[in-house]
Amino acid sequence: MFESAELGHKIDKSSYDKEVPQLREDLLNAQFDLAEKGMFQVIILVGGVDGAGKGETVNLLNEWMDPRHIQVHAMGEMTDEEREHPAMWRFWRASPPKGKIGVFFGSWYTAPIVRRVLKQSSAAELNQHIEQIKHFERMLTNEGALVLKFWFHLSKEAQSKRLKTLEKDPKTRWRVTAQDWQRFKLYDRFRKISEHTLRDTSTAEASWFVVEGSDARYRNLTVGKTLLQALRDRLDHPVKPVARVAPLQPPIDHLDVLDKLDMTQKIAKKKFDAELEKYQGKLAILTRDPRFSKISVIAAFEGSDAGGKGGAIRRITGALDARHYLIIPVAAPTEEERAQPYLWRFWRNVPRIGQFTIFDRSWYGRVLVERVEKFCSEADWMRAYGEINDFEEQLAERGAVVVKFWLAITKEEQLRRFKEREKTGYKRFKITAEDWRNREKWDDYERAVCDMVDRTSTEIAPWTLVEANDKNFARIKILKTLCERIEDAIKKVK
Amino acid sequence: MFESAELGHKIDKSSYDKEVPQLREDLLNAQFDLAEKGMFQVIILVGGVDGAGKGETVNLLNEWMDPRHIQVHAMGEMTDEEREHPAMWRFWRASPPKGKIGVFFGSWYTAPIVRRVLKQSSAAELNQHIEQIKHFERMLTNEGALVLKFWFHLSKEAQSKRLKTLEKDPKTRWRVTAQDWQRFKLYDRFRKISEHTLRDTSTAEASWFVVEGSDARYRNLTVGKTLLQALRDRLDHPVKPVARVAPLQPPIDHLDVLDKLDMTQKIAKKKFDAELEKYQGKLAILTRDPRFSKISVIAAFEGSDAGGKGGAIRRITGALDARHYLIIPVAAPTEEERAQPYLWRFWRNVPRIGQFTIFDRSWYGRVLVERVEKFCSEADWMRAYGEINDFEEQLAERGAVVVKFWLAITKEEQLRRFKEREKTGYKRFKITAEDWRNREKWDDYERAVCDMVDRTSTEIAPWTLVEANDKNFARIKILKTLCERIEDAIKKVK
Numbered sequence: 001m002f003e004s005a006e007l008g009h010k011i012d013k014s015s016y017d018k019e020v021p022q023l024r025e026d027l028l029n030a031q032f033d034l035a036e037k038g039m040f041q042v043i044i045l046v047g048g049v050d051g052a053g054k055g056e057t058v059n060l061l062n063e064w065m066d067p068r069h070i071q072v073h074a075m076g077e078m079t080d081e082e083r084e085h086p087a088m089w090r091f092w093r094a095s096p097p098k099g100k101i102g103v104f105f106g107s108w109y110t111a112p113i114v115r116r117v118l119k120q121s122s123a124a125e126l127n128q129h130i131e132q133i134k135h136f137e138r139m140l141t142n143e144g145a146l147v148l149k150f151w152f153h154l155s156k157e158a159q160s161k162r163l164k165t166l167e168k169d170p171k172t173r174w175r176v177t178a179q180d181w182q183r184f185k186l187y188d189r190f191r192k193i194s195e196h197t198l199r200d201t202s203t204a205e206a207s208w209f210v211v212e213g214s215d216a217r218y219r220n221l222t223v224g225k226t227l228l229q230a231l232r233d234r235l236d237h238p239v240k241p242v243a244r245v246a247p248l249q250p251p252i253d254h255l256d257v258l259d260k261l262d263m264t265q266k267i268a269k270k271k272f273d274a275e276l277e278k279y280q281g282k283l284a285i286l287t288r289d290p291r292f293s294k295i296s297v298i299a300a301f302e303g304s305d306a307g308g309k310g311g312a313i314r315r316i317t318g319a320l321d322a323r324h325y326l327i328i329p330v331a332a333p334t335e336e337e338r339a340q341p342y343l344w345r346f347w348r349n350v351p352r353i354g355q356f357t358i359f360d361r362s363w364y365g366r367v368l369v370e371r372v373e374k375f376c377s378e379a380d381w382m383r384a385y386g387e388i389n390d391f392e393e394q395l396a397e398r399g400a401v402v403v404k405f406w407l408a409i410t411k412e413e414q415l416r417r418f419k420e421r422e423k424t425g426y427k428r429f430k431i432t433a434e435d436w437r438n439r440e441k442w443d444d445y446e447r448a449v450c451d452m453v454d455r456t457s458t459e460i461a462p463w464t465l466v467e468a469n470d471k472n473f474a475r476i477k478i479l480k481t482l483c484e485r486i487e488d489a490i491k492k493v494k
Numbered sequence: 495m496f497e498s499a500e501l502g503h504k505i506d507k508s509s510y511d512k513e514v515p516q517l518r519e520d521l522l523n524a525q526f527d528l529a530e531k532g533m534f535q536v537i538i539l540v541g542g543v544d545g546a547g548k549g550e551t552v553n554l555l556n557e558w559m560d561p562r563h564i565q566v567h568a569m570g571e572m573t574d575e576e577r578e579h580p581a582m583w584r585f586w587r588a589s590p591p592k593g594k595i596g597v598f599f600g601s602w603y604t605a606p607i608v609r610r611v612l613k614q615s616s617a618a619e620l621n622q623h624i625e626q627i628k629h630f631e632r633m634l635t636n637e638g639a640l641v642l643k644f645w646f647h648l649s650k651e652a653q654s655k656r657l658k659t660l661e662k663d664p665k666t667r668w669r670v671t672a673q674d675w676q677r678f679k680l681y682d683r684f685r686k687i688s689e690h691t692l693r694d695t696s697t698a699e700a701s702w703f704v705v706e707g708s709d710a711r712y713r714n715l716t717v718g719k720t721l722l723q724a725l726r727d728r729l730d731h732p733v734k735p736v737a738r739v740a741p742l743q744p745p746i747d748h749l750d751v752l753d754k755l756d757m758t759q760k761i762a763k764k765k766f767d768a769e770l771e772k773y774q775g776k777l778a779i780l781t782r783d784p785r786f787s788k789i790s791v792i793a794a795f796e797g798s799d800a801g802g803k804g805g806a807i808r809r810i811t812g813a814l815d816a817r818h819y820l821i822i823p824v825a826a827p828t829e830e831e832r833a834q835p836y837l838w839r840f841w842r843n844v845p846r847i848g849q850f851t852i853f854d855r856s857w858y859g860r861v862l863v864e865r866v867e868k869f870c871s872e873a874d875w876m877r878a879y880g881e882i883n884d885f886e887e888q889l890a891e892r893g894a895v896v897v898k899f900w901l902a903i904t905k906e907e908q909l910r911r912f913k914e915r916e917k918t919g920y921k922r923f924k925i926t927a928e929d930w931r932n933r934e935k936w937d938d939y940e941r942a943v944c945d946m947v948d949r950t951s952t953e954i955a956p957w958t959l960v961e962a963n964d965k966n967f968a969r970i971k972i973l974k975t976l977c978e979r980i981e982d983a984i985k986k987v988k
């Protein structure tokens with residue numbers, strides 16, 4: 001991958017001076033169109049060998065373009081807030097909105113490559129990281145982001161020369177430290193691991209551009225032209241690629257996971273009171289266990305309208321200390337959220353370690369209401385299954401217990417509850433025309449629920465289907481499931 | 495202040511059971527109205543003596559109301575990101591949007607009181623803190639927030655009894671630590687300092703409610719009823735209080751700070767090139783000085799349309815490392831920003847220590863465009879002067895160098911630049927109908943600028959008026975001013 005970047009590319013001063021003014025004007029115009037139309041965001045990754053011009057390139061982009069619409073993120077050591085979240089959280093929080101350019105100097109590639117070079121991770125772990133990165137970047141590009149990855153390369157000889165030159169000049173001597181020479185010793189290993197990583201992550205949607213770093217003029221023109229071409233191409237041909245989607249088929253015998261639920265299950269009042277006390281007490285003790293501070297709980301509630309989500313959530317929070325939980329009611333996305341990839345609004349609410357977060361409706365909206373109401377394309381919700389699994393995997397990796405409940409009621413029971421709500425004057429339960437409209441699509445929603453369970457109930461984050469015709473039964477099942485999952489998790493805390 | 499809270503208030507069980515159901519329903523309805531209308535946010539502070547029911551009250555609010563619209567913030571130790579920002583930043587980032595209730599368990603009162611009790615601060619420092627808090631709370635209430643402050647009190651005897659009772663029961667023994675008894679020894683001092691603080695901060699807009707904490711039923715009913723009354727009052731009588739404003743007068747001789755500028759000042763090309771190199775070089779060295787990591791720079795740019803802000807900013811960033819600066823272009827607020835107090839969108843962009851942040855237009859919009867275009871009331875922009883001074887004082891306290899530039903051009907020069915821009919096909923400089931409309935209000939804007947300078951040019955954050963008819967002159971003056979201010983600041987770094 002690096003052969004072409006060791007040929008000694010050079011651009012002479014006069015050709016450079018001739019080309020730059022037009023290039024800068026074109027870049028500025030492209031950037032202006034980007035900001036004005038706000039159709040997509042641009043994510044530029046800057047990586048490569050030390051001394052190959054990474055920092056200079058970041059400065060150059062700001063100099064050539066309008067720095068007001070570029071956000072540069074130099075990702076160094078993690079802050080303690082970042083360490084208490086999944087590894088990708090710091091990148092999600094720095095994600096540029098549509099219309100802007102985000103430059104990541106030090107990206108999601110840095111840690112996996114460096115750790116492998118220093119033998120802090122195995123080859124298998126690196127490969128697993130690479131898979132995660134590919135999923136993440138595919139999600140970004142599917143969401144419309146333009147992802148450009150630049151790798152600045154120097155041959156071993158050129159890097160050694162570069163360090164020596166810097167050392168000779170009294171004005172730049174300070175820039176070369178003992179650590180630089182230490183790292184130079186690892187050149188071969190770094191090269192090998194980088195090459196492997198780059199090769200594996202050069203996908204059609206997010207390819208690497210390897211740039212020889214020794215000649216500044218060559219480097220600058222290459223980056224400028226690559227960026228301009230990519231921008232213009234996306235701005236002038238805003239055609240959304242049409243993904244081929246294999247249509248989902250309902251089971252040919254029409255038997256699905258919802259059919260198998262025994263909706264007649266009940267718990268009588270007296271038994272309910274005893275069980276409620278038991279499991280709320282258990283939950284209270286579990287969440288106050290010192291080991292709980294090493295995990296977090298993310299509970300997602302989905303269910304039919306009038307399925308009883310609110311009441312079930314209140315039976316959980318009744319056992320918790322209000323200082324350690326947060327409920328996120330999920331409604332229509334805000335303006336800032338609409339300018340970001342779909343999952344961004346959930347990432348921004350991912351809890352720190354030690355917290356208990358309840359989502360009242362969740363990231364599953366995409367494969368439920370957005371699918372049924374056709375708010376997004378079939379390709380969008382089809383890919384969401386995989387993206388959601390990736391998301392939950394990352395949460396679990398950083399110690400989160402992901403618990404997901406579907407509160408199922410029968411169509412008859414829903415009708416009964418709707419009518420009851422219409423009768424009570426009590427404001428919180430007023431029923432809207434939308435509720436009645438959704439009800440007309442009952443079968444479509446059932447189909448969506450079954451597909452969702454089939455495709456996103458994983459070992460890491462299984463779905464719990466809750467027979468909720470009887471509220472008491474539902475509440476106890478939910479509390480019991482939560483207790484079991486948390487108990488399992490804190491047992492594993494070292 | 496605490497006399498009434500040591501009388502041994504009690505509510506018997508039967509009166510309590512009779513009152514609670516109606517109170518809960520009323521609270522829920524009020525909360526529903528709040529969420530639906532989204533007219534204001536509710537900020538509840540919970541403070542007081544240990545063991546007086548602070549935690550229990552927070553849990554109660556969540557139990558009685560809909561926890562989906564309550565955000566509880568238990569403010570403990572600061573994270574490292576919080577320590578690298580002004581002290582109030584953590585509260586700004588947790589600020590509830592309109593329609594929601596934010597409960598602060600551990601508030602902006604905690605640190606000032608505790609530090610004074612432990613003799614880590616002087617009486618004068620506490621009083622200065624109190625002044626800042628009053629300004630902050632007045633700003634919140636002026637912005638429409640409902641601020642309710644609850645202080646839970648126990649007499650010395652009652653607290654001692656409470657600790658002993660907890661210790662006796664094997665089930666609660668763990669809750670009493672050596673530290674609790676240590677703190678109990680400071681009871682008298684804590685009481686005295688709290689009383690002083692509460693008395694001084696019980697303002698008409700944000701009064702304290704002192705609640706005796708020994709009887710849970712009394713405590714719960716008191717909090718519930720106080721909250722309900724305050725909510726209903728604001729929901730049912732949404733009249734904005736009309737502030738009396740003394741109208742500003744222009745100087746009777748019509749001589750103002752802009753008149754005194756010598757707009758003919760120029761720098762010729764050759765001298766400009768030399769000076770640019772000199773000051774950009776100086777800025778580069780200053781911002782790379784190790785001491786720079788202990789300060790931050792916040793540069794605000796305001797000026798007439800076509801005054802040359804963009805060009806000036808680019809001459810600064812040309813000297814900086816793109817990894818350490820961020821430009822915030824200020825346009826119309828987003829939906830999430832509109833649901834917060836005016837200054838929130840600037841607080842969310844306050845840089846960490848070691849960063850260089852440039853605001854292209856700033857928090858001064860309120861006393862410039864919003865005043866002239868009547869986007870806010872006279873009372874709103876009149877109070878903004880003081881609020882802005884408070885804001886900048888807090889930035890400076892945490893090491894920020896606040897540098898503010900007004901780029902002044904004459905009306906003739908603006909006309910020349912508008913016409914020039916209309917001639918060039920170059921997109922970035924296209925001129926809109928709005929630019930011409932603003933120009934018609936030239937005198938109103940000049941008046942607003944002069945008032946702004948008079949009222950917000952402080953020793954901490956002085957305004958620099960820049961004679962910008964000659965772009966070269968303006969750019970050098972700005973660079974020079976920045977260098978001087980940063981040099982001064984890093985000299986003081988220990």
